[in-house]
Amino acid sequence: xxxxxVKPAQVLVLAGTHGNERNGPWLLExxxxxxxxxxxxxxxxxLVLGNPAAYTANQRYLERDLNxxxxxxxxxxxxRNEADLQRARQLLTCHGPDAESPSVVVLDLxxxxxxxxxxVVLYGRRPADLALAAGLQAELGLPIYLHEADASxxxxxxxxxxxxxxxxxxxxxxxxIQAQICRQSKLGVEAxxxxxxxxxxxxxxxxxxxxxxxxxxxxxxPRHPDGSPSACLHQALQHRxxxxxxAGDPVFMDHCGKEIGLSLPSDLAGESVWPxxxxxAAYGExxxxxxxxxxxxxxxxxxxxxxxxxxxxxxx
Amino acid sequence: xxxxxVKPAQVLVLAGTHGNERNGPWLLExxxxxxxxxxxxxxxxxLVLGNPAAYTANQRYLERDLNxxxxxxxxxxxxRNEADLQRARQLLTCHGPDAESPSVVVLDLxxxxxxxxxxVVLYGRRPADLALAAGLQAELGLPIYLHEADASxxxxxxxxxxxxxxxxxxxxxxxxIQAQICRQSKLGVEAxxxxxxxxxxxxxxxxxxxxxxxxxxxxxxPRHPDGSPSACLHQALQHRxxxxxxAGDPVFMDHCGKEIGLSLPSDLAGESVWPxxxxxAAYGExxxxxxxxxxxxxxxxxxxxxxxxxxxxxxx
Numbered sequence: 001x002x003x004x005x006v007k008p009a010q011v012l013v014l015a016g017t018h019g020n021e022r023n024g025p026w027l028l029e030x031x032x033x034x035x036x037x038x039x040x041x042x043x044x045x046x047l048v049l050g051n052p053a054a055y056t057a058n059q060r061y062l063e064r065d066l067n068x069x070x071x072x073x074x075x076x077x078x079x080r081n082e083a084d085l086q087r088a089r090q091l092l093t094c095h096g097p098d099a100e101s102p103s104v105v106v107l108d109l110x111x112x113x114x115x116x117x118x119x120v121v122l123y124g125r126r127p128a129d130l131a132l133a134a135g136l137q138a139e140l141g142l143p144i145y146l147h148e149a150d151a152s153x154x155x156x157x158x159x160x161x162x163x164x165x166x167x168x169x170x171x172x173x174x175x176x177i178q179a180q181i182c183r184q185s186k187l188g189v190e191a192x193x194x195x196x197x198x199x200x201x202x203x204x205x206x207x208x209x210x211x212x213x214x215x216x217x218x219x220x221x222p223r224h225p226d227g228s229p230s231a232c233l234h235q236a237l238q239h240r241x242x243x244x245x246x247a248g249d250p251v252f253m254d255h256c257g258k259e260i261g262l263s264l265p266s267d268l269a270g271e272s273v274w275p276x277x278x279x280x281a282a283y284g285e286x287x288x289x290x291x292x293x294x295x296x297x298x299x300x301x302x303x304x305x306x307x308x309x310x311x312x313x314x315x316x
Numbered sequence: 317x318x319x320x321x322v323k324p325a326q327v328l329v330l331a332g333t334h335g336n337e338r339n340g341p342w343l344l345e346x347x348x349x350x351x352x353x354x355x356x357x358x359x360x361x362x363l364v365l366g367n368p369a370a371y372t373a374n375q376r377y378l379e380r381d382l383n384x385x386x387x388x389x390x391x392x393x394x395x396r397n398e399a400d401l402q403r404a405r406q407l408l409t410c411h412g413p414d415a416e417s418p419s420v421v422v423l424d425l426x427x428x429x430x431x432x433x434x435x436v437v438l439y440g441r442r443p444a445d446l447a448l449a450a451g452l453q454a455e456l457g458l459p460i461y462l463h464e465a466d467a468s469x470x471x472x473x474x475x476x477x478x479x480x481x482x483x484x485x486x487x488x489x490x491x492x493i494q495a496q497i498c499r500q501s502k503l504g505v506e507a508x509x510x511x512x513x514x515x516x517x518x519x520x521x522x523x524x525x526x527x528x529x530x531x532x533x534x535x536x537x538p539r540h541p542d543g544s545p546s547a548c549l550h551q552a553l554q555h556r557x558x559x560x561x562x563a564g565d566p567v568f569m570d571h572c573g574k575e576i577g578l579s580l581p582s583d584l585a586g587e588s589v590w591p592x593x594x595x596x597a598a599y600g601e602x603x604x605x606x607x608x609x610x611x612x613x614x615x616x617x618x619x620x621x622x623x624x625x626x627x628x629x630x631x632x
Contacts, residue, residue: 026548032570113489173429173489175597179551232342235495253495255349281491285431
């Protein structure tokens with residue numbers, strides 16, 4: 001009888017998945033020189049620069065956004081060989097759940113020009129991700145953006161690991177390191193490791209509720225027939241991520257100074273919506289001026305903690 | 317006897333000299349649709365996108381920083397043909413002081429990731445520039461950075477026109493349009509036109525004093541032997557442009573969290589210095605983490621107003 005050997009797994013901490021988000025890579029260097037805070041919980045952590053070529057070029061990506069390269073179809077399409085897609089395959093080969101030294105949890109560090117503060121982005125409703133996010137929210141109070149059901153954006157990195165989330169911090173310009181942004185990212189990662197270690201030891205306690213901001217829709221700038229923007233974000237909305245909006249609230253302003261109010265579909269009329277990623281520099285090319293979410297309080301599911309525990313149990 | 321005909325000249329308003337500074341170009345579009353505020357003073361204004369190719373690419377420049385291309389040597393060097401240098405020559409051919417439709421004053425709109433607020437940058441001490449800046453400071457209270465005697469940075473655009481200055485507004489990330497940044501730039505340009513129109517009519521009154529921040533030195537980040545930064549800007553200095561510093565004040569923080577204090581040459585020990593362009597994203601590649609200035613109050617020179625008047629008299 002052959003017993004299956006489960007390889008001891010690592011926690012993958014990725015930074016610089018977008019090459020012009022420089023605060024995460026700065027933190028990697030900090031932890032390499034001062035590893036105590038990472039080692040405190042006894043977990044083995046792999047510190048990896050997400051897209052070294054884009055980092056060297058100080059660009060978000062070279063040919064294709066690395067954090068949109070992880071759809072199974074793209075990864076398997078042997079006719080596609082953009083540099084960033086090759087890097088996606090390499091990350092999975094070296095640090096994926098089936099790698100020689102596997103990682104089963106990934107923490108992907110991002111920064112944004114939007115005033116997201118210190119926040120968490122989840123992709124879908126996997127119980128282990130929700131448990132990790134709930135633990136983080138209990139520890140630090142971080143707001144959570146649940147990005148789901150958005151056909152226009154797919155192929156996110158964390159989806160290819162059994163458990164993972166994005167720690168998203170801002171506002172900070174692209175290409176700039178700010179000590180406060182680094183510190184917030186550091187708090188997020190160290191708290192996530194504490195949650196994972198508690199889950200591994202079987203002593204993690206989750207709160208009763210999780211507050212999530214569920215993706216509804218993304219809004220593009222109004223545009224001229226030639227595709228150029230005919231309006232910019234309204235000043236009243238700048239740096240107001242996570243603050244509720246209602247139909248009619250000013251969102252854009254055209255070249256003549258005319259305000260354009262928020263228009264909501266009839267099923268949302270009268271409700272509040274919560275904006276995220278307001279005026280993120282990199283989303284212009286994606287046609288996203290901001291995204292709208294619905295804020296909800298969820299009962300923490302009975303299956304969340306066991307799901308995270310099963311994964312944490314595989315960690316070194 | 318042949319009398320020399322002086323061609324009626326324009327004021328050149330340039331935006332997007334750096335292609336990823338998007339607020340100025342937004343304003344150009346605003347003024348094209350709502351020209352009243354520009355036309356109010358009866359001056360003829362040429363609205364020009366500085367570096368259209370870099371703007372399309374949403375990059376600061378293509379091959380060479382356009383705002384470092386305007387040294388006479390570079391412009392005359394026929395062996396050099398970088399796209400941005402060709403654009404520099406084209407701007408002079410089409411809008412320079414000797415063009416078919418000449419401009420004799422240039423207002424060059426820039427934005428920065430540093431918290432410079434709404435400010436003016438001068439290059440050298442030309443009396444007409446100083447008069448225009450003094451008028452602007454009297455009107456709006458803008459702080460002035462006098463960038464001079466810096467061998468490491470030369471070839472600025474405004475130096476090739478008889479009179480000109482940079483209106484520099486921040487903080488704003490590269491690639492992002494923020495309504496407040498646009499409005500501040502707009503205020504600056506419209507006030508400059510009001511000053512020029514008053515000079516043209518001979519009714520400009522200058523204040524007695526001009527407060528200027530004169531360039532002393534630029535500081536690079538501390539670096540490892542391999543050239544990579546060994547420290548980042550200290551958090552206490554972020555967004556503190558124009559606030560005085562003294563020797564010993566924290567300026568950098570290394571990977572281990574150790575503070576590095578400001579070290580000043582002996583002739584400045586005991587003095588205050590005023591920092592500008594703190595943590596500007598585009599200056600990383602230039603090895604500039606911030607620049608230090610000395611704040612001075614100058615008596616307005618008797619020759620300033622006539623110098624500006626002589627130029628303004630050539631305006632349409």
